[in-house]
Every structure is written in structure tokens, then in C-alpha cells.
Amino acid sequence: MKWGPQRISGDEIRFRLWAPDPDVVHLEFSDDTALEMSRHDAGWFEIDAAVPVGTCYRFRVDNELAVPDPASRQQSGGVHAWSVVTDPDAYRWTSADWRGRPWEEAVILELHVGALGGFAGVAQQLEHWRSLGITAIELMPIGDFGGARNWGYDGVLPYAVAESYGTPDELKALVDQAHGLGMMIMLDVVYNHFGPDGNYLGAYAASFFDETANTPWGGAVAVLRGPVRRYFIDNALMWLDEYRFDGLRFDAVHAIGNVEFLDEMAAEIRAKMPDRQIHLVLENEHNDPDRLLPGQYDAQWNDDFHNVMHVLLTGEAEAYYAGFADDPTTMLARCLSQGFIYQGEDAGNGPRGKPSAHLEATSFVSFLQNHDQIGNRAMGERLLHLTDPARLRAAVALLLLCPQIPMLFMGDETGSHSPFLFFTDFNDELADAVRNGRRQEFAHFKAFSDPETRESIPDPNHPDTFMASAPQPGPDAAQWLSFYADLIALRHQHIVPRLKDARGIDAAILGDKAVSARWKMADGSTLVIALNLGESAVTFPSPDGVILFALGEAGEPASFAAWILI
Incomplete structure (x- = not known):
């Protein structure tokens, strides 16, 4: 059985709830009507009712607890209140022929919808990002959560768009507009836990959670159980089908702890959407290359790239940066040539990862900043506050001209000094x-x-914390915009056409915080980069090919060079 309301015909809607614990479940409407639902096998309750779009409904469990539909497409009054009947087919698409773009063309910008003014606010900036060369935007999670402000990882109704961001049709309009501009739009989804405010599943379906396992955020979801597995796979299919997202980023799948579920989800998505270019990306602390083979997941967020670059740029070595503080230059060389840094070595709490040198360079999404790496700092500082601009520019050049898929965070492109803080809207x-x-x-x-x-x-929880996190252009915004635009243009002109099947050849240590690396590109050419983030001059390899970009005096501190050998 499928979760959520399903249209049978006309106004006839089939309502379903998986509630294996209670004896009785009623469907209630906001006009005080209540209908007893029929119990079916395996804990499902079901009833058909003729109600128009916009009808508010909820479930009452054992004549006591009133709960929203866990697969509600829209809420009215918050996650503790009424679910709303919607028509998923009502929106009229203007870019119906869109089939996506190849993965190697991706230059991603991650953003928080609420901080940018909701779906309408994001839509207003699409043309600006397109002119910069951004080909994909990635929305942080938009499933409904408690209150009006949240990063999205505290969501409790993953089928419903957050009320404070806009309506389902306003989200579709954003996707439609992006496609009309030739841009991909991806969505971050959370299938490893639920937030603490408004999660009622445990009250009527305790077996939705695995009592033998835990995550940093609470009980683990029991994806081995059929209804639970369908809950999440159908959610992924909904975003890709009903909303026409071009791809999904799956948050912290290591906390799900079940690779069979991941494999099944990828296989079903691929099978049901063979005519579209759908991109699936993992966040996975296990550094598992087995999930990144053809036909499965396109890529993994490469935290190793960020972590070692952060150590090289800032010298910080506390918390998880400690695992990258011992010989970070060698680690960066390995990251550039092979993808993962940790490929089975002890990361401080046991072995992590497997060999990854056989994977395509595009199997890794690299970044210098993202929501986690800024927002999980106590004061939410960006790199502009933590390193000097010259070295940051060299690092940005590496990010945008190396073959791994680059991702920016909102505000990077304008040299924003605004923090990105951790914010919520909880009470009491x-x-x-x-x-x-x-x-x-x-x-x-x-x-x-x-x-x-x-x-x-x-x-x-203070509103000012949220307000401060909206990115404002920095004092050197024009220079940063020009810098990013030039590098992205070079990437689209010289790197992207050669990128499919590109793989690392090797990397060399040139000195303290200085490396060079080579990749074999799709046309047989060799891409070479050289970078010096150290304090002393080094000798860069001889650029015998076509110079793509050079920053600073070759080999001097804060210098970078990239060239192609045909």
C-alpha cells in the first residue's frame, strides 16, 4: 500500500495510514465530521471519502490522539495541525519537455530556501546565478518542520513542503522556472531520522523505528520493514516525479546503516525514470565506493576535500579536523588523484573507507564551504574570516578547475561576510x-x-539568529563575482567537454602545503594543476601545454596554475 491520500476519481480520495499499534483510527475533517477507517492486513487503515481540494483532515488514534497525515502534501497551521488535500496534477508545466543535463556539466550552488525569502525569493535569483555559470541549485531540506525557521534537518513531515516557504505549486513554479533557464534543481532529503517537534509516528507505529539502533538524533528508522522502506522510496519518487526535481542529495546515509535499502532505492528510481537525467548524490561518512558504480549513485559529497583544504587554509586542528592535521599536504595530493583520503585507514575512531582511485573524478562533489561546515561553527564564520583572501582565491581556483564536481554555498559568489548560523524555532x-x-x-x-x-x-531560537544568516554581498562583491564567473566560464569551456570518464593519474608534493596533480581526460588530453598554499616558494611543473588559468607568480605563496596537455 502507498502512504498518503490517493485520488480515485473526481473528488473521491483514498486515505491511508500505517498504524500497526492502535485498534481504531478515525479520519477527521475540520467541519467536525469523523469517519471510522477500515483495518487491513499488516497494520494499514484505509477509507475512501469524497472531498474537494483544500479540505483539511487529520487522523485520530484510539479515540484519543489527533495526528497529521505523516505523508501529508501540505499543512495548515503547522506540523501539529491539519493536513490539506492537494491536487498534484493541477500545476501546468511550461517546461514539460525538460529532460535534464549531464552530470559532468554540474556546477552546484547549495542554498537555504528560508534565508533567501522562500520559493519566490529563490526564483528571483535564478537568472543571476545562471549568468554566473551555475548549472544546478541544491535546496536544503524543505520537508515541514516545527515552527517557521529551521535548517530542514529537523523535519517531521517529509512529504509536505514547509509552510513558511510557500505552497506545493509555488515550489513547482520554481522548478519550472529553473528548467526554463536551462538549470537543474536538486533537493536535499533526510531519510535517517525525524526532528523532535511534531513527530507522531512512534505513537501509533513504534515499529517504524529500530529499537536496537540509534543515530546522533534519536532512534534509527527501520528500513528493513516494508512500509517504512516504501515511505522513503515513495517520497524520493514523489520529489522526482510530481515536482520534477533533477536529483536528490541523501543526507547522512551512514546513519541509515542499510546498503540494501540504498541499492533498492537507486535501482527503483533508475527503472521508473529511464528517459530523464536524474542525479543521485550521497552524504556518507563510510567513504563507500561500492555505491558509486554505474547505474547506482552519481557521486558522494567529498568531506575529505573540504576538511583537508580547511586545515591547509586555516591551520585549525580541533574536532574532526584533527584527523586531517597530520601531513595535510600528502592528504590533499591523495584526495586530488584518488578521491577519498581515508580509504580504510584509522580516522581516529576506527577504519574508514575503501580504495577509490578507480572511480571517475565526477564521483566526488567537492566544496570549500557548505551549510554544515559554516553553520556547525559556533559563530557561523565563513572562510573569508578565517584565512587571507589571496589563499582563498587560490583554493577557489582549485575547486572550480579540478575535475571533481564543484559546489558553492550561497553567498560565496559575492564574497559574503554574513554568518550562516544554526537556527530553529522551538518553544518552551x-x-x-x-x-x-x-x-x-x-x-x-x-x-x-x-x-x-x-x-x-x-x-x-532567536529570530535575529535566522535573520543574520541571510547572505549579504560583501564589500568586494563585484570582484568576487567576476572571479567566480571567469573560472566557471573556463570550466565550461575547457574542463566540462573533457570530463566524462576523467580519472586521476597521480599527484606530487611540491613543498609544504603545495601540490600538483594530473588527470587523464575523456579526449586523451591531460589536465595539470599546481597549487601553493604555503609560506615558501616552490617550483611548479613546466606548463608545456595550453595555460587555462594562472594566479600569482608561479610557485609563490597563494599561487595556482592549470593547463591542458593535448
């Missing part, structure tokens, strides 16, 4: 717990070891 005891927990999280950092200093960490 939960608000206190999140605020205090956030501050205690940084107690082991030297800068926040003093309790009074920790009080300076912004309150996640």
Missing part, C-alpha cells in the same frame, strides 16, 4: 534544551571553554 523546554545543548557542544573547544564565553554563542 525544547527551546531551552536546544539552546543549552548547542552551547555545551562547544565546551571542549579552547575558544569556548569558559562558560561566560559560551553565552556569546547565538541562541538558535
